Amino acid sequence: MGAYVPEKVKEVLEWPAVLQEIVSRCRTVPGKEAAAAMAPLEEPGIRARLRKITHLKEMRARDREIDLSGVSQIGPLLDRTEKGGALTLEELAAVRSFVMASGRVRRALASARAEYPSLEEDYRSLEDLKELGDEIIPSITDSGALSDSRFPRLRELRDSIFEIKREIEKGLSEVTASKQGEAILQEKIITRRSDRYALLVKANMRGKLPGNVLDASSSGATLYIEPDFIRPRNNELILRERELAAVILRILAALSERVAQWAPQLRWNGGILAGLDLASGAARFSEDVRGSEPEISGDAEMMLIAARHPLLTLMNPSVVPNDVALGSRYRCLILSGANTGGKTVLLKTIGLCALMTLHGLHIPASPDSRMGIFTGLLADIGDDQNLSQSLSTFSGQLAVIREMLQMAGRSTLIIIDEIVVGTNPRQGSALARAILEELVLRDSCIVATTHYNELKELASRDGRFMNASVSFNLDSLKPDYLLHTGIPGTSYALEIARTCGLPESVLERAAGLLSASDTDADALIERMQRMEEAMREERDSLASQARLIREERGRMEAKELGLRRREQELKRGEGISFLDELREHRREIAETIRRLEHADAGEAWRAYETSRRIEAEVSGALKEGETERYGGRYGPVDPATLAPGDRVLVLSLEKEAEVASVDRERDSVTVLIGGNITSRYRFAELLSPLGGVTRPVKRATAAKPPREPEASGPSVPTTIQTRYNTVDLRGLRVHEALQKMESHLDGMVRNGINCAVVIHGHGTGALREAVRSALHQSPYAMDFRAGEQGEGGDGVTIVLLRR
Numbered sequence: 001m002g003a004y005v006p007e008k009v010k011e012v013l014e015w016p017a018v019l020q021e022i023v024s025r026c027r028t029v030p031g032k033e034a035a036a037a038m039a040p041l042e043e044p045g046i047r048a049r050l051r052k053i054t055h056l057k058e059m060r061a062r063d064r065e066i067d068l069s070g071v072s073q074i075g076p077l078l079d080r081t082e083k084g085g086a087l088t089l090e091e092l093a094a095v096r097s098f099v100m101a102s103g104r105v106r107r108a109l110a111s112a113r114a115e116y117p118s119l120e121e122d123y124r125s126l127e128d129l130k131e132l133g134d135e136i137i138p139s140i141t142d143s144g145a146l147s148d149s150r151f152p153r154l155r156e157l158r159d160s161i162f163e164i165k166r167e168i169e170k171g172l173s174e175v176t177a178s179k180q181g182e183a184i185l186q187e188k189i190i191t192r193r194s195d196r197y198a199l200l201v202k203a204n205m206r207g208k209l210p211g212n213v214l215d216a217s218s219s220g221a222t223l224y225i226e227p228d229f230i231r232p233r234n235n236e237l238i239l240r241e242r243e244l245a246a247v248i249l250r251i252l253a254a255l256s257e258r259v260a261q262w263a264p265q266l267r268w269n270g271g272i273l274a275g276l277d278l279a280s281g282a283a284r285f286s287e288d289v290r291g292s293e294p295e296i297s298g299d300a301e302m303m304l305i306a307a308r309h310p311l312l313t314l315m316n317p318s319v320v321p322n323d324v325a326l327g328s329r330y331r332c333l334i335l336s337g338a339n340t341g342g343k344t345v346l347l348k349t350i351g352l353c354a355l356m357t358l359h360g361l362h363i364p365a366s367p368d369s370r371m372g373i374f375t376g377l378l379a380d381i382g383d384d385q386n387l388s389q390s391l392s393t394f395s396g397q398l399a400v401i402r403e404m405l406q407m408a409g410r411s412t413l414i415i416i417d418e419i420v421v422g423t424n425p426r427q428g429s430a431l432a433r434a435i436l437e438e439l440v441l442r443d444s445c446i447v448a449t450t451h452y453n454e455l456k457e458l459a460s461r462d463g464r465f466m467n468a469s470v471s472f473n474l475d476s477l478k479p480d481y482l483l484h485t486g487i488p489g490t491s492y493a494l495e496i497a498r499t500c501g502l503p504e505s506v507l508e509r510a511a512g513l514l515s516a517s518d519t520d521a522d523a524l525i526e527r528m529q530r531m532e533e534a535m536r537e538e539r540d541s542l543a544s545q546a547r548l549i550r551e552e553r554g555r556m557e558a559k560e561l562g563l564r565r566r567e568q569e570l571k572r573g574e575g576i577s578f579l580d581e582l583r584e585h586r587r588e589i590a591e592t593i594r595r596l597e598h599a600d601a602g603e604a605w606r607a608y609e610t611s612r613r614i615e616a617e618v619s620g621a622l623k624e625g626e627t628e629r630y631g632g633r634y635g636p637v638d639p640a641t642l643a644p645g646d647r648v649l650v651l652s653l654e655k656e657a658e659v660a661s662v663d664r665e666r667d668s669v670t671v672l673i674g675g676n677i678t679s680r681y682r683f684a685e686l687l688s689p690l691g692g693v694t695r696p697v698k699r700a701t702a703a704k705p706p707r708e709p710e711a712s713g714p715s716v717p718t719t720i721q722t723r724y725n726t727v728d729l730r731g732l733r734v735h736e737a738l739q740k741m742e743s744h745l746d747g748m749v750r751n752g753i754n755c756a757v758v759i760h761g762h763g764t765g766a767l768r769e770a771v772r773s774a775l776h777q778s779p780y781a782m783d784f785r786a787g788e789q790g791e792g793g794d795g796v797t798i799v800l801l802r803r
Helices: 007-012 015-024 029-036 043-061 075-082 089-112 117-125 130-136 152-177 179-184 203-208 228-261 263-288 310-315 343-358 393-407 425-441 453-461 493-499 504-513 516-596 601-630 734-750 766-777
Strands: 185-193 196-202 211-216 222-227 302-307 322-326 332-337 376-380 412-416 445-449 465-473 478-485 634-636 647-650 655-663 668-673 677-682 686-689 726-728 755-759 781-786 796-801
Touching (some): 007 015, 015 029, 075 089, 089 228, 179 196, 196 203, 196 211, 196 228, 203 222, 310 343, 322 343, 343 376, 425 453, 734 755
Parallel strands (some): 332 465
Antiparallel strands (some): 302 322, 755 796
16 A cells, blocks of 8 residues: 655655755666656565665765666657667667666676675666677667678778769869869869769859759859769769668668567666666765665654754755654654744654655664654645635644544654644634644644644643754744754744844733733743753763763773883884894804705714704793793693693693603603694693693593693684795705795794795605694794695695794
């Protein structure tokens, strides 16, 4: 069932002006026509269009707007081809552009639909016009001419016509350049009459140039003569041109016939592309009014956050936003306050938000807003006086309210500006109350403005009603257009009259005529407004202080983070100094290895002593760093008490492991790492947790495979190979490979790379074992593991680098 929104309601809400703004932002004629004819949607259509507009806005923000150029209104052309008519070349060029646009948009939707699912339906709905495109696109050039390459006979005829014209013009140019020509020609120009080339000859020189007279000037002084020597070529030219025209007509007829065969698909695509352009125009409008997609509620209610009138927002982006709630806690909002305070604008804003939601458009409010779908929208805004129907303002409004009472229901939104005016105030307020109570009884949502105190009092006694007012600056006597829910407003009629220049004597007399109850009520409301103003200022002050506290806290956290980073940089600086020293040691070792390849026994012994010295220096430096790092949590291993099941820290891995066996004769321990990897270390390479070793409790249960212990050190993450984090050792000798690996790991640590990929291949496994053995001792490696599927498997080792 469609929504009921009378045309008069659309007019008073300024809906045509909103539509025109959207139409102006569409890029194609079909899109503009679709926007102008926009109608309310059912709930699925509302949700779909809202989401599509959101996605198109996001695409615009990322410079991925869909190009709709070339989409034109080809419906009348398709109608003509289906009746057997042929299209002109210009019309076929328009169809060609449309076909190209369809394909381009379809490709754009295909690439965007995964990220923007709302475009999936348009992609699937668009017909694939590739077969038609393969025929019509190469037939017509981008400049709108028939393609010579597509139609060889056209090229032949055009070449022949060009050659004939060239010969004719050459012969006539010789005449105009001759002395005879100077004497007999009226003007030295070459022209055509009746498709035949001719010269302009003086009438009195007719006999000097043999030929046919094709025409004469109006004065008779000039004759258009076709010289006899070009007559055969003129005849040939006319034949070629007529043949060319016939060929073109046959081509156009054939292409038009093909368009007629594809007319249903072309017409269907036209509707899809028009809808897409409508949504694109709505997305641009949403950007300009700072609109957003509201949450759609399943009930007849609204919660507008920071709502603004869209047309006012276009004129003045700093328009005052307001929050409006209706339909959840109460069904009727009674809006009061000073004249010119913005009540009518607020009514139109509420009505437009409901109407825009019905059409699947973003509303000019915060994305936190919630909107129900009102299937009936009735409004009475402005003067209903109609002299032609003998209706006064009062009777005109009653006629509108009668229709409202007839149409009122659960999903109806009713907006009334100045309910029941133009009659006795006491009777008018009573009638207004009865009308509002009846509308609420029918479960409609109502927003009504009034100056009746009796209606303001109604909201204080009946929970179905809620007071609201537009604020008025009591000092400047000017409205500030802010809505305050829960507080009634006063009219400030005397104050506004004073600003309009009415005599003070009149104002004093009016004040004296007011009853005590009226002045007491206005005074009470004024005190409430002042209290509300004071509370709002207090809230603003508290919010400002809270903001300052958050900013100060952010500055302190940033300062603390900076200190931490500085501490890490200092530690990293010390580490780099150590790496520089280690690089020098590696250079000495590499030089030693090269000497050993050609050394005698004495040199070999000296090289051995050098390597032992370097090893001792590096081990000492590492030992000092380890003692400082783990001194509070771990201590030296006691070989006498160490037993299988104990937890120990492997210094080279910076990771805890479980003792599998102890070999005191060889001063070594076999540990279980990760539950299934065993490795042997010396006592000096291990530390024990302070407070005694921990052993797992043994239970009398069936034997189970060892459970992977909980690692205290960091795990090695999944790593993608890049040219920055990969070192390839394949094809190198072991000592060359280890030297290259250490050099590359050094550079990666210095450049802040987190993980390295060491490629050693499978082979015999010797290089793999040498690499992993070296990584156990490497100062650069915090942890490592074999590659997983997708990383290179066991042919690579993934290394977590120290920082």
